[in-house]
Amino acid sequence: MQINENYLKLKSSYLFANIARKVAAYGAAHPEADIIKLGIGDVTRPLVPAVIDALHKAVDDMAHEETFQGYPPELGQKFLLEDIQKYDFANRGVQLDLDEIFVSDGAKSDTGNIGDIFGVDNKVAICDPVYPVYVDTNVMGGRAGAYREDGHWSNIIYLTCTAENNFLPELPGERPDIIYLCFPNNPTGMAIDKAGLKKWVDYARENECVILYDAAYEAFIPEDRDLPHSIYEIEGAKECAIEFRSYSKTAGFTGVRCGVTVVPKALKVNGVALNALWARRQTTKFNGVSYITQRGAAAIYTPEGHRQIMENIEYYRNNAQVIAAGLNEVGLRTWGAECSPYVWLQTPDHMKSWDFFDLLLNELQVVGTPGEGFGPAGEGYFRLTGFGNAERTKEAVERIKNYFGR
Amino acid sequence: MQINENYLKLKSSYLFANIARKVAAYGAAHPEADIIKLGIGDVTRPLVPAVIDALHKAVDDMAHEETFQGYPPELGQKFLLEDIQKYDFANRGVQLDLDEIFVSDGAKSDTGNIGDIFGVDNKVAICDPVYPVYVDTNVMGGRAGAYREDGHWSNIIYLTCTAENNFLPELPGERPDIIYLCFPNNPTGMAIDKAGLKKWVDYARENECVILYDAAYEAFIPEDRDLPHSIYEIEGAKECAIEFRSYSKTAGFTGVRCGVTVVPKALKVNGVALNALWARRQTTKFNGVSYITQRGAAAIYTPEGHRQIMENIEYYRNNAQVIAAGLNEVGLRTWGAECSPYVWLQTPDHMKSWDFFDLLLNELQVVGTPGEGFGPAGEGYFRLTGFGNAERTKEAVERIKNYFGR
Numbered sequence: 101m102q103i104n105e106n107y108l109k110l111k112s113s114y115l116f117a118n119i120a121r122k123v124a125a126y127g128a129a130h131p132e133a134d135i136i137k138l139g140i141g142d143v144t145r146p147l148v149p150a151v152i153d154a155l156h157k158a159v160d161d162m163a164h165e166e167t168f169q170g171y172p173p174e175l176g177q178k179f180l181l182e183d184i185q186k187y188d189f190a191n192r193g194v195q196l197d198l199d200e201i202f203v204s205d206g207a208k209s210d211t212g213n214i215g216d217i218f219g220v221d222n223k224v225a226i227c228d229p230v231y232p233v234y235v236d237t238n239v240m241g242g243r244a245g246a247y248r249e250d251g252h253w254s255n256i257i258y259l260t261c262t263a264e265n266n267f268l269p270e271l272p273g274e275r276p277d278i279i280y281l282c283f284p285n286n287p288t289g290m291a292i293d294k295a296g297l298k299k300w301v302d303y304a305r306e307n308e309c310v311i312l313y314d315a316a317y318e319a320f321i322p323e324d325r326d327l328p329h330s331i332y333e334i335e336g337a338k339e340c341a342i343e344f345r346s347y348s349k350t351a352g353f354t355g356v357r358c359g360v361t362v363v364p365k366a367l368k369v370n371g372v373a374l375n376a377l378w379a380r381r382q383t384t385k386f387n388g389v390s391y392i393t394q395r396g397a398a399a400i401y402t403p404e405g406h407r408q409i410m411e412n413i414e415y416y417r418n419n420a421q422v423i424a425a426g427l428n429e430v431g432l433r434t435w436g437a438e439c440s441p442y443v444w445l446q447t448p449d450h451m452k453s454w455d456f457f458d459l460l461l462n463e464l465q466v467v468g469t470p471g472e473g474f475g476p477a478g479e480g481y482f483r484l485t486g487f488g489n490a491e492r493t494k495e496a497v498e499r500i501k502n503y504f505g506r
Numbered sequence: 507m508q509i510n511e512n513y514l515k516l517k518s519s520y521l522f523a524n525i526a527r528k529v530a531a532y533g534a535a536h537p538e539a540d541i542i543k544l545g546i547g548d549v550t551r552p553l554v555p556a557v558i559d560a561l562h563k564a565v566d567d568m569a570h571e572e573t574f575q576g577y578p579p580e581l582g583q584k585f586l587l588e589d590i591q592k593y594d595f596a597n598r599g600v601q602l603d604l605d606e607i608f609v610s611d612g613a614k615s616d617t618g619n620i621g622d623i624f625g626v627d628n629k630v631a632i633c634d635p636v637y638p639v640y641v642d643t644n645v646m647g648g649r650a651g652a653y654r655e656d657g658h659w660s661n662i663i664y665l666t667c668t669a670e671n672n673f674l675p676e677l678p679g680e681r682p683d684i685i686y687l688c689f690p691n692n693p694t695g696m697a698i699d700k701a702g703l704k705k706w707v708d709y710a711r712e713n714e715c716v717i718l719y720d721a722a723y724e725a726f727i728p729e730d731r732d733l734p735h736s737i738y739e740i741e742g743a744k745e746c747a748i749e750f751r752s753y754s755k756t757a758g759f760t761g762v763r764c765g766v767t768v769v770p771k772a773l774k775v776n777g778v779a780l781n782a783l784w785a786r787r788q789t790t791k792f793n794g795v796s797y798i799t800q801r802g803a804a805a806i807y808t809p810e811g812h813r814q815i816m817e818n819i820e821y822y823r824n825n826a827q828v829i830a831a832g833l834n835e836v837g838l839r840t841w842g843a844e845c846s847p848y849v850w851l852q853t854p855d856h857m858k859s860w861d862f863f864d865l866l867l868n869e870l871q872v873v874g875t876p877g878e879g880f881g882p883a884g885e886g887y888f889r890l891t892g893f894g895n896a897e898r899t900k901e902a903v904e905r906i907k908n909y910f911g912r
Contacts, residue, residue, distance in 0.1 A: 101628060101683040101684075101714055101715065101716065101775050101776070102624065102625030102627060102628055102683070102775070102776070103623060103624060103625055103775050103776065103778050103780070103783060104622060104623050104624055104625055104626075104783070105625065107623060107783050107786060107787075108778070110786060117789065140577070142576035142577050143576055144571070144574065144576065145571065145574070146568060146569050146570050146571050146574040147568045147569060147574070149569070152565060152566075152568065152569045155565040155568075155798070156562060156565055159558060159561040159562055159565060160558075162552060162553045162558065162561075162761065162762070163552050163553060163555070163558045164552050165550065165551065165552050165895075168550065168551070168552040168553070168761070169761040170548035170549055170550065170760045170761050171546070171548050171760045171761060172761055172763075205611050205763075205792075205793070206793045208791070208792070208793040209791060209792055209793065212790060212791030212792075213619075213791060216510060216646065217509060217510050217513060218508065218509060218510055219508030219509055219510055219511065220510075221508060222507060222508055233790060233791075236790045237790060237791055240622065240786075240787070240790065240791075277507040277508070278507075308507055309507065310507065354576045354577045354793075355568065355574070355575040355576050355577060355578055355796065355797045356568070356796050356797070356798065357578075357611075357793060357794070357795065357796045369507050369508070369509050370507070370508070370509065372509050372514070374509070377509060377510070377513050380513060380516060380646075381513075381646070383523065384618060384639060384642045384643060384646065385614070385615060385618030385619060385639075385643055385646075386611075386614070386615055386618075387611070387612050387614040387615065387760075387763060388763070389763065390761065390762050390763045390796060390799060391761045391762070392561070392762065392798065392799075393796060393798075393799075489571075
């Protein structure tokens with residue numbers, strides 16, 4: 101009897117759990133402290149009225165035999181798939197068949213579970229810094245190799261993102277099989293333009309790589325910017341890319357759980373369509389998303405719902421811009437904020453990112469996320485999020501300005 | 507670049523998808539046909555009023571900043587964990603810590619995903635016939651070996667269940683590492699008594715096996731029967747068993763998606779607590795269950811909610827008993843129905859189970875599930891479910907009685 105030994109290689113526990121523990125300890129020791137949390141990327145605005153109405157109606161459907169819904173179709177309700185097909189893709193010039201779109205309980209599940217359909221021996225390229233789930237799930241899946249003292253895994257190809265390359269990764273020197281990309285990026289908030297993304301698509305096609313493209317923050321790209329919301333806006337991407345999308349940040353669904361994964365039928369590995377493999381994975385190890393949730397998600401594609409969610413997105417992005425402007429005023433360098441809810445900042449005087457975390461928590465009662473938690477190249481950087489209340493965010497910025505502007 | 511080659515070993519598609527295709531084809535060719543579906547194990551009764559009320563209240567919570575809920579705790583909301591701890595376990599004499607209980611989006615996901623935490627080389631024992639997900643997920647995970655002409659996989663130890671052993675499996679001749687058990691059983695509907703289950707717990711402890719115990723149908727055991735609702739009612743089970751539970755059949759949640767997995771901290775493999783591995787798996791590759799859903803699930807533990815769901819369970823079980831009684835009247839042998847929503851029947855004259863499926867569909871417009879779909883030992887048997895409308899179920903039984911009673 102054996103366990104999956106790869107699990108034992110993982111470092112003790114998940115980044116945000118560590119932060120939560122530190123904050124809880126501080127709060128317990130200082131019950132009077134007025135802590136402002138700009139750490140985890142969790143939304144705070146309530147669901148919009150159009151979604152609330154749709155959820156109530158769907159609950160009522162479940163109360164009557166004639167409209168009751170049993171097992172959902174494992175791959176998504178047709179009404180939602182059709183909305184996604186039209187509003188998220190066709191309206192941006194991307195034609196997808198309904199069976200290329202998969203509704204799930206969230207992008208975290210899908211970016212983790214997608215590893216199931218790939219061989220263990222594939223070589224993976226991952227940005228550094230990065231959303232920790234990409235790395236951790238590859239450790240669990242046996243693709244990471246051994247943990248090295250420098251904080252990297254021996255078998256992962258790292259795409260380093262620093263101020264020097266404006267946090268846009270360069271093509272790898274060594275050919276990977278699988279490439280994780282996320283734009284607008286978490287944690288750096290940086291977006292990629294079409295020419296920049298085309299370089300990756302061309303590289304993947306030439307080198308027969310699969311790009312796993314996380315577009316969870318695409319809704320934060322202002323409409324007047326000519327930036328890609330989907331990798332499929334780039335020619336040839338259907339032959340080399342899987343895309344993950346999420347309602348979490350787009351519609352405030354972090355507590356509702358709904359995401360979307362696109363696996364085009366043109367994407368083949370050694371002649372095998374990955375679409376069929378993912379369909380098989382999901383029909384066998386997943387049972388679809390709550391009917392109620394899917395009705396709620398569909399409501400964001402109505403004119404009302406769309407207008408309402410865009411107001412929230414604007415609210416969060418505006419918070420990020422307030423943070424960035426305030427930090428810049430006192431000489432701190434920042435990235436992101438324009439096309440994302442995130443502000444990525446360089447710590448003053450090369451301070452270690454966990455030290456900066458402690459300083460903000462202990463001196464200013466502001467919680468952020470240490471860059472090092474996203475990978476070794478994040479050392480010396482720090483993430484603040486625009487997901488807080490606007491007044492509280494301004495208050496946090498004032499505290500930071502007062503402290504660092506002295 | 508390689509795919510997970512194990513996926514290519516799987517037979518074309520999932521049992522219930524095949525059935526749906528056959529039924530759709532028949533319906534298209536005979537638009538006037540009055541088809542009664544007693545095939546898939548999907549509920550048909552609407553959610554009970556207590557659950558509906560709780561869902562509406564939870565939706566309202568999501569509409570206001572003060573009560574809005576973001577990311578749920580990945581392992582379950584405390585209010586639901588406490589209800590499960592008390593009503594599902596403590597009230598049956600089983601003491602569990604809250605962090606031994608994991609709330610998920612359903613038992614199908616968990617029984618599939620649990621394979622992540624085990625080594626690939628473990629030997630798996632599975633009943634035949636069986637819920638197909640146990641086999642298919644082990645094929646995907648690389649533990650099944652090669653598919654053989656007899657319908658078995660070369661590396662799986664099969665626990666054959668037939669009329670001869672009253673569909674209760676015997677201890678295996680060869681030692682497995684992992685043993686899947688499900689009681690009351692799907693598809694046979696048979697329950698196990700405490701002495702029978704103790705044999706398995708003792709065997710697993712002596713042989714250092716892990717039992718994966720699927721208790722999805724425990725709520726169908728009448729309270730006046732002295733049968734185990736949880737494997738932890740058996741002494742020593744905490745050291746050798748993981749238990750899966752579900753709100754799908756208990757509370758009509760097939761379309762709402764909520765399940766529970768218990769991994770006791772006493773369960774260790776080579777000194778490693780599986781509880782910690784599953785917690786790591788779920789916090790990394792899953793993001794918790796919708797707050798709204800968890801509020802709905804918690805409502806079944808109120809006195810009102812409990813009474814209401816038990817009425818539905820009684821309704822379904824009564825349907826199963828009506829089916830069994832009708833079939834017995836015309837000389838067909840049946841099992842199950844007493845402690846489950848399922849009737850398992852022997853086909854007349856050793857008819858092949860897919861032939862019997864075609865006969866019921868074409869001649870009587872009744873849909874069931876061929877036993878062969880659950881494994882080779884299911885050949886010659888057939889499953890009907892009590893999840894239909896009571897009147898329609900009686901109508902189906904009349905059709906069967908008229909046909910076979912001639």
